[in-house]
Amino acid sequence: MKICVVGSINMDLVAVTDYRPAQGETVLGKDFIVNPGGKGANQAVSVARLGAEVFMLGCVGNDHYGINSIENFNNEKVNTEYIKRTDTNNTGIAHIVLANNDNSIIVIPGANNEVNEDYIDSVTHIISDSDIVLTQLEIPMDTVLYLSRICKKHNVPFLLNPAPAVCLPQEIIDNSTYITPNESEVKIIFQNEKNTDKLLRDYPNKLIVTLGDKGVVFCDGEKIVNIPSIKVPVVDTTGAGDTFNGSLAWAICKGMEIKSAIEFANIAAGLSITKIGAQKGMPTLKEVQEKWNGPL
Ligand code: RIB
DSSP: OEEEEEOOOEEEEEEEESSOOOTTOOOOOSEEEEEEEOHHHHHHHHHHHTTOEEEEEOEEESSHHHHHHHHHHHHHTOBOTTOEEESSSOOEEEEEEEETTEEEEEEEOGGGGGOOHHHHHHTHHHHHTOSEEEEOSSSOHHHHHHHHHHHHHTTOOEEEOOOSOOOOOHHHHHHOSEEOOBTTHHHHHSTTOOOHHHHHHHSTTTBOEEOGGGOEEEEOSSSEEEEOOOOOOOSOOTTHHHHHHHHHHHHHHTTOOHHHHHHHHHHHHHHHTTSSSTTTTOOOHHHHHTTOOSOO
């Protein structure tokens, strides 16, 4: 199995506090942590933890955070051969406030904005040779559209995690094999239709909506199916969606049918929120197997 992630690479600057400051307010925090992150990077690491070959395609600055990000990928056994390094932008940053087990995030994309069509052209041989391609929306939308066309042309399944959400061009929706918003993102990406059940029925086995501790919903072609979440102590939900997407891609490539693949990914995402940091809690295959009763 060969999985390719085209997406963002950030350094997460996490302020841990009991109380999220309101506008114009200053509060004293409890801790400050610097973690590798970025939705693309996180998804690549979640795939690697499950033991698959994964290529990260993205861009970092020629700076300290860029070097740290590449080192982290190497430690996690993510292939970094084709990551672009640039002098014209700094590595992406995510400014995260973690309060009451939930986060608010501001992303400064920096070098992620250099994941452009020229770059995609330079790595098309990796994309076209993959069993599935994952992407998100922390790289330019034009690039996502271009990438979706390349995947369609080469018949490579295209998994789009539409986060952070914006209204999606219909062509991207049509070119995607799977689209995985959460419950607030689904209302933004399909701005003309607010009824989630109708959307699920319009896009069976394609639109997969994550609902946090309420599980995941999709339509199997006949009915809407709800896959419940596992109950775990919540420490940090940052990266749970990324773990879900990486694990879903892994399970689909493993040949699981869509319901089993969602169940598998949902367990992995549940396990990921038991440790602080987007990548720290991402489970290995063995750890998911301890909670997983389905076939592998
Ligand atoms: O999905 C979590 C990620 O979103 C963080 O790691 C942060 O970098 C932002 O991209």
